[in-house]
Amino acid sequence: MSGPQVVAGATMMCSFGLAPSTLAVLPVKGVLASAPSANIADMAAIATIPPFGACTSLANPTVASATSAALGVLTPMPCVPVPAGTWLPGNTKVMIKGPPATDVSCKLMCSWGGVIQVLNPGQFKVMDV
Template identity: 60%
Template sequence: MSLQTCVGATMQCSFGVAPSTLAVLPTNKVLVGGQPAATIMDHAPFVNIPPFGMCNSVSNPTVAAATAAALGVLTPMPCVPVTPAPWLTGAPTVLIGNTPALNNTSKLMCTWGGVIQTLSPGQATTQVP
């Protein structure tokens, strides 16, 4: 079962060293668990996707340069996410403003080769007996 993702969702990049928290602007005026709901278009670096601490990807030019300067020893550098494309695939049957909603199984690709995924969707469902 997938859950709708909203503000406060915890994310992790496969090349990042720390988790980060999704930020969603309330422009769509749709709430999930009292928080603004996310769509696949919430992929803007720093606006929606904060850094993940340090980056370990040698595809990242700053990591490659620092690693070369350290004679080939992998040298992580500060994460600067580059996410030009929307999240994949979202929830095609749940639309928010004609855009698929973001769910906890969606993935976001970083230009430096990282795969960003949701660890916690930012909401929880409670079952009442």
């Protein structure tokens, strides 16, 4: 595993977002660490990946339109993430109801060009001292 496993409550950030967001993991997999554990398929917009405040990507049609209306002045608009696939690379040593687990090294691409990454996995490995 590349790092701590990601669980519900993990903090994420998009490279084009203006605010962090919190991962929601539905407790349907039956796998709990300190909270429901995420796998690479936990990437549904709004349901598991909430908005990141406002979006600044010109690839986002609402941002492009607002920027055009403002005569070229970048105009951020509300962020509605559009995941382009699953979290990558995933931890193939730990499977959660089929798909690999999501760990802190995983990234998720947004269709608007952003890269979503985990800032805080929601749990940390405890080491004996």
